[in-house]
Amino acid sequence: MxxxxxxxxxxxxxxxxxxxxxxxxxxxxxxxxxxxxxxxxxxxxxxxxxxxxxxxxxxxxxxxxxxxxxxxxxxxxxxxxxxxxCGRKRGFSYYRHHPGESFRTDERHARELLVAASTDDQQSDTNWxxxxxxxxxxxxxxxxxxxxxxxxxxxxxxxxxxxxxxxxxxxxxxxxxxxxxxxxxxxxxxxxxxxxxxxSDEHFKTHSSAVYSHFTDVKPWQSWLDDHGISSRDYPYDPDWSALHHLLDEGWLWMLRFNNGITSAGLVLDGNQESRWSGNKEMIWQEVVGRYPSLTELFEEAAYAEQPGSLTATQRLQxxxxxxxxxxxxxxxxxxxxxxxxxxxxxxxxxxxxxxxxxxxxNRSLGSASRNEYLFSYEKAVFNELHFIDLLVDGCYKARGNFELFSTYAMLYFMAAVCYEKKRISGSFDIEAHGFLSANHPQLPTLIRECHRELEQLVSASDLTGKMVRSFRQKVQKAIEPYNTVGLLDPATPHMYEHTAADI
Ligand SMILES: Cc1cc2nc3c(=O)[nH]c(=O)nc-3n(C[C@H](O)[C@H](O)[C@H](O)COP(=O)(O)OP(=O)(O)OC[C@H]3O[C@@H](n4cnc5c(N)ncnc54)[C@H](O)[C@@H]3O)c2cc1C
Structure with missing residues (x-):
């Protein structure tokens, strides 16, 4: 060789x-x-x-x-x-926890958001x-x-x-x-x-780092909900078979299950908050998970999986x-x-x-000038996509203190995803012209930038009221109306979406 x-x-x-x-x-x-x-x-x-x-x-x-x-x-x-x-991944689930309190919610799912991406297990996405x-x-x-x-x-x-x-x-x-x-x-x-x-990290608004591993014997979240009498009657799927996001004051915790009994779990810590985390990764994990009684119960019997066998801590991810x-x-x-x-x-x-x-x-015979031209636009597109994702993600971090605000802003991601999916299946998708996730859509980036700007103002207000949050929700609902083919923010189905991905 x-x-x-x-x-x-x-x-x-x-x-x-x-x-x-x-x-x-x-x-x-x-x-x-x-x-x-x-x-x-x-x-x-x-x-x-x-x-x-x-x-x-x-x-x-x-x-x-x-x-x-x-x-x-x-x-x-x-x-x-x-x-x-692999693991079944029926959609995206978000639960808001508060320190020192067992998870609780109400009939209108005030602290849960479940967004199904597939209609059944056969069609489901996967955790790799x-x-x-x-x-x-x-x-x-x-x-x-x-x-x-x-x-x-x-x-x-x-x-x-x-x-x-x-x-x-x-x-x-x-x-x-x-x-x-x-x-x-x-x-x-x-x-x-x-x-x-x-x-460098200088281009990003999002500021986060992670502590993660693979675990065995993590109690299923659905069992925890059942044990605590929290109804999942109108859930579109079993939340353990989804990308499970537990939103916390410090950031959030992901949980992704595989068929072999292993669960990938990771804390993602918001570095834009005043309390920066330093020190031993085990201590950070214990301290953060330990503040949330429901999460503590999920990890009571858990152990590190053989691979990787310990926690990994990252620097800033961006x-x-x-x-x-x-x-x-x-x-x-x-x-x-x-x-x-x-x-x-x-x-x-x-x-x-x-x-x-x-x-x-x-095209093997493409001259170097033409290929460089293509790669130049590829570079521009990838940078633009990272910026677009940053806006979608940063807004969710900023909004997560108020679950209604979070579940409104998060819909912008789902709208961008559905628009992209529809474009792909319409037959008019052009690999060269279309970037990732509607980042170069003629209207959506501006719409998202405006929503992000407004959200920043809202969360920096010292007197954020329910009325202000409802008004933001209405504005977002109106703004996404032309693209909203899957009932996002439909008041009839609060926080429970049966199927959002574009039909294939
Ligand atoms: C904390 C965290 C959580 C994430 N969670 C998700 C998620 O839930 N969903 C999602 O879609 N994406 C997620 N991602 C992103 C996901 O990890 C990447 O999109 C994916 O790993 C990219 O795959 P890759 O093959 O390009 O690179 P990698 O998976 O990083 O593979 C790179 C390979 O290159 C090898 N390598 C590295 N340096 C060298 C070198 N100098 N010479 C030769 N070989 C080298 C490595 O050993 C490795 O095998 C996450 C990322 C992070 C950091």
């Missing part, structure tokens, strides 16, 4: 790197996939969405990867790959158990005959005469690789630093590179930047990058 020259080296074998390699191989490129670690390995970022599933299906069709279809719905995943763990799914995708890369090297750390990158020369270490042995192009799928942007690219393409290289969206896990935009955004970059390489 060491003297072979490649057209494209994909660096990083998360799902994005493997899908990129598989698609490029189908397009006839000579590809190598280089991974620093080895599979199976723990990875966070597990909750997929209807948009992610749509893109997965389209990549499967366009690049003749039929088997990929199976992973786009819970039913087909279970039928064809029961050995690869990344260690198994990513390992499977790498096995498909190898099966396709694509060169794959793991435990390989690139130590230097030089570009001469249109070729990258990479020096890398595999088990203390020096290896060299060369390729025309590098696609950075490292997720964390570590390769970008070697290319001299800077990353980051964005100042460039995401250059001569002979380009980065995927998660390498380019990240906002926050709230509303699970990560997997879908990453897949939309895979789709757009595969498209960029479809």
């Amino acid at each position: 060491k003297n072979k020259e490649y057209d494209i080296a994909v660096i990083g074998s998360g799902f994005s790197g493997s899908l990129m390699a598989l698609g490029l191989d189908k397009l006839g490129y000579r590809v190598i996939l280089i991974e620093r670690g080895s599979h199976p390995r723990f990875a966070v970022g597990e909750s997929s969405t209807p948009i992610a599933d749509m893109i997965l299906r389209d990549i499967a069709d366009r690049y003749d990867l039929d088997w990929l279809h199976h992973f786009s719905r819970y039913g087909s995943w279970q039928k064809h790959h029961p050995g690869i763990t 158990y990344r260690s198994e799914l990513d390992a499977f995708l790498v096995s498909k890369v190898q099966e396709a005959g694509i060169d794959y090297v793991d435990q390989t750390t690139i130590t230097s990158l030089d570009r001469t005469d249109g070729f990258w020369k990479m020096k890398a270490y595999y088990q203390k042995k020096l290896k060299t690789y060369s390729s025309n192009w590098i696609i950075d799928a490292t997720g964390n942007g570590s390769l970008l630093w070697q290319l001299g690219v800077r990353s 980051r964005r590179a100042d460039r995401i393409f250059g001569e002979g290289w380009v980065a995927l969206p998660h390498t380019a930047g990240f906002v926050d896990p709230l509303h699970s935009t990560g997997i879908a955004h990453t897949l939309s990058g895979v789709e757009r970059l595969l498209y960029a390489f479809e």
Whole structure:
């Protein structure tokens, strides 16, 4: 392998790197996939969405990867790959907790919001158990005959005469690789630093960090509700089989269940609050979860799963590179930047990058000027999308102290998602022209910016009243009316949405 020259080296074998390699191989490129670690390995970022599933299906069709279809719905995943763990994800659920109080609500669901994304379990989205799914995708890369090297750390990158020369270490042995192009799928942007690219958090309003792990024996939330006599009679699904968000004063806690008894759980802490968290991650976890009696009960019997075996704590999550393409290289969206896990935009955004970059390489005879032009607009689009997601997420953080305000503002995300889904299935979706999540829709970004501005004013008011919140809700309802085909903010179904994703 060491003297072979490649057209494209994909660096990083998360799902994005493997899908990129598989698609490029189908397009006839000579590809190598280089991974620093080895599979199976723990990875966070597990909750997929209807948009992610749509893109997965389209990549499967366009690049003749039929088997990929199976992973786009819970039913087909279970039928064809029961050995690869996943979880059912029927929608997005949000519960507002208050310190020192057991969770409580009322008949009009004053502290709960459930938004179904699918009509039944068969059509459902999934929580990806990344260690198994990513390992499977790498096995498909190898099966396709694509060169794959793991435990390989690139130590230097030089570009001469249109070729990258990479020096890398595999088990203390020096290896060299060369390729025309590098696609950075490292997720964390570590390769970008070697290319001299800077990353910063200065572009973001959202300010959060996370403490997370995989756990066994987390009590199901539905059992907790049943034990405490809280009716779930009109729930559209069992909330344990959804992306469960517990909103807290300090931020929020995610819970994503898998079929193997493991639950991914993570605290996301709001750094825009005065109390910044420092110190030991176990202490932070115990202290925050310990303030909420209902959450404490959920974790009473829980233990860390074997993988990863402990908590991970992050720095501020928000980051964005100042460039995401250059001569002979380009980065995927998660390498380019990240906002926050709230509303699970990560997997879908990453897949939309895979789709757009595969498209960029479809035309093999494209001159470098035209390809650079395409990549320039890709970069602009990804930056714009990160900004768009930031507005949607930051508003939810700001609103979360008042659940009515939160459940109003959160609808802007669902509206943006439904508009994008409808565009995709309308047959008029143009990969080149349409960015991710309606970020370049002619009206929606302005609408969201205005709602965000108004929300900022509301939450900074010292005398936020129920009337002000109701008036904001009415304004949002009116503003989204032209796009609201799924009954968002319908007073007849307070906080319970039976099915919001666009029908496929
Ligand atoms: C705390 C947190 C929670 C999240 N939750 C969600 C969620 O619920 N839903 C959602 O949709 N998204 C979520 N995301 C985002 C999600 O994690 C990403 O979208 C997804 O991981 C991107 O996949 P990827 O394959 O591009 O990168 P990764 O999953 O990061 O994979 C990158 C791969 O590259 C390898 N690598 C790294 N550096 C190098 C190097 N220098 N050389 C070679 N190989 C290298 C790594 O070992 C890894 O295998 C979350 C992110 C975070 C941080």
